[in-house]
Structures are given as C-alpha cells and as structure tokens.
Amino acid sequence: MINKHTRLGDAISHIKDGSTIMIGGFGTAGQPAELIDGLIELGVKGLTIISNNAGNGNYGLAKLLKTGAVDKVICSFPRQADSWVFDELYLSGKIELELVPQGNLACRIQAAGMGLGAIFTPTGYGTLLAEGKETRHLDGKDYVLEMPIKADFALIKAHQGDRWGNLVYRKSARNFGPIMAMAAATTIAQVSEVVELGKLDPEYIITPGIFVQYVVEATPSSPTKTGA
Template identity: 65%
Template sequence: MLTSYDDAVAGTADGSTVMVGGFGMAGMPVELIDALIRQGAKDLTIVSNNAGNGDTGLAALLAAGRVRKVVCSFPRQVDSWVFDGLYRAGEIELEVVPQGNLAERMRAAGAGIGAFYSPTGVGTPLAEGKEVREIDGRTYVLEMPIRADLALVKAHVADRLGNLVYRRTARNFGPVMCTAATTVAVQVDRVVEVGELDPESIVTPAIFVDRIVPADLVAEEEVA
C-alpha cells in the first residue's frame, strides 16, 4: 500500500485514461503527476475538472506532450496558457462536460451504474446526439459512466490501510475518482497507524485505494 511516487504510477500504459483530482490547484496531485511525466506514458486521455494551471502539475504533463485528449468542465482560465496553446495549435482534443455530469459520470462508473438520465445540458450543444427521455414531465439526457485505468488523487491524511480524509475544498473530485479507476494512487501529507483515524470521519474507505504515497515518509526516505 505505502509506496513512492514513482512506484505509484509504475506500469501506466500508453493510451491510458487517467483521472487527475483537483479544482484548479486545490487538490491537484502535483508530485504524482511529476512521477507520471518521469514514467513516460504517452497518448493519454486525462479526465479532470480543469486543464491545468500555470506550468506545474497537469499543465506540466500537457506541456510534456503526453496527452492526446482532455475531458473536463472548465479548461479556459486565466492561467491555462499551456492548454490554450495546444488547443489552438490543434494538438489536443477536448471534450467539455458540465461539471455535475462529469462528477456523476464518475460516480456512476464507481457505483456500477450502466448509465443515467440527467436534466443538465438538455437543449444545449453539449447534449447533441445524446438520447433524450421525458420522465414525469421533465426532459433528461442519457449520460454514460466515465471510468479510468488510473486515478491520481491528493488527500490530507491516510492510515496504513488506505482510509482517507481530505482537507477543506481540496476534496472536490477525489472521492469519486477513487471509486472509478482500476488503479487508484493517492498522495497524502502524512500517514497514521491503523485505528488513528476516527472511523466516523473517513471520507474515502480503504477499499477504493490501491497505492498511498505519504509525503512525510518520502521526506524521511522511509518509502523507497
């Protein structure tokens, strides 16, 4: 369970779909992304709320030329110059998804739901070509689950089993991403012994987590 940044992303295949947590930089797993850049996987599809901020984290992965497509709700921001440049040059594909549908499509994947009808986006360009159905007088659009090969998530504290708590609004997409990927790698500020987290306060139960990288033990060179 406890491992290093590099081992946490080892084995990522070219062409993988990778979920990246964070709302802007809050909750962005920067060190895991840096490890993925070192690992070298390319032709990736990234699922994230944004498409990178500044020059670090997701923006650095995009700048390294490893990403074929971004699935996100809000790529354009004041500091999204890396994505903006690639998009305008025609070097990256974009699928814009309303933020709630993005979260719910991941939730559906993690919860074993085959698809769901959402009222969000009905009658807009983002629902074009999708099945529409009226239920009890309201119109809905059929949305499909989004699952990934790998999720990179940042949480605040883990125990050695992989139970997670987050910090403030850095939680955002972390919990649903943990449920929706084949392999889930989580970087945390520190790790505690089993039993030290209040069971009533655990946000992501360990069943959803595969690899934990604790920044405190990495700093002390206790994980290789």
C-alpha cells in the first residue's frame, strides 16, 4: 500500500540547486514554515521561488531569502511594511523580481495544473507588465497572452492529511495550496496531523493524494517567536 507519510528531512532532500519552488501561503497564513526551515538546513542555492508575496519579517519565506539561497522571486505582492529582507536584497541588486498580478498568478498556476497552454487575460493590458507579450482584441475587449506557471516542487501547508496524500485545509490557510499542488512535479505537504485512512470525510478533501508525493507531520511555529 502507498505510504506518502515521511520525515521532513527525507522529503526535502529531493530538492536540488537551481530548483523552481512554489511556496503556499497568503502572507503567513498557510505558509509551510517548517518545510522552509528544512529547506534552509538543506543549503540549496540558486532557487526560483513562486509565492503570493516575498516574505514577512524574518519568518518563513523571508528567512529563506535572507540566506541568499534565492535568485528570483515570482510573486504578486513583494513589498509591505515588514518586507525589509526582500527590500534590501532587491534594492542592492541581489535578487530578481517578476511581478505578476494576483489573479494572473492564480490563473497561470491553474493553467499549468490543468494541462492548459497559454491563457488570455485583460489584467495588465496597456501597462509595463504587457510589454513584449502578444495581445488580442476579443469580443470587444483587449487581452494579454500569459504563459502557465509550473514548478519542480510545491511546498504547501494543510490541516490534516492521510498516508495516501489526501489533504484538508483550515479556513483561509487553504489559499494557493490546492492549485500549487497540481502545478508542481513534486508536492510536499506539511500537515498538523496525519490521520488514519478513512478518517477524512471525502466531502472535505480539497487536494486528492494523486497531486501529493510526500506528507510531513509538523507542529507549526508562531511568527511572533521568530522575530517577525
């Protein structure tokens, strides 16, 4: 029988230098901080990170950026009051930014997960974000061609999972997790609890195990305890 429940270190060890990694979370909500800590301990470099934002304080994703392991960030909301780590790196030319409007980010990840090709979206038309991209006028409206966003790995956080990789989420912590799991070659899910098969109500399973390769049980840490 398939058992995807494994130790954090074993799951993270598959990530190599130069990997493209999706990291779930809307700010710190749903961010797999313990998986990120494991990634830091692994010591890989030259990473491309795809996430909604570029880190908060010194916690989680910001902590990873601070190590210098990340060459490029693809996100929709890189700067806010506590994004000082990213700000310093970007202003000093140490990290590359690809800015993607939030709706476009979600749709492009969904396109990759669903096996679609490029998509047309009105968001960004007529702005710097559309420079060099194909545009079309369809049904009375202008659109920009955007490519799917996929990744080598997705690091996501769920509330519960079973050994087959089925996942349920807790409220807004779901955010980008389900679509990132579909768009990555390998998905590593951090859960607060691994339950026995049959304990998860099928009606509440959001991410089926077919999209998850590894399940890691970890107790989430608090941002306030890490200086964020």
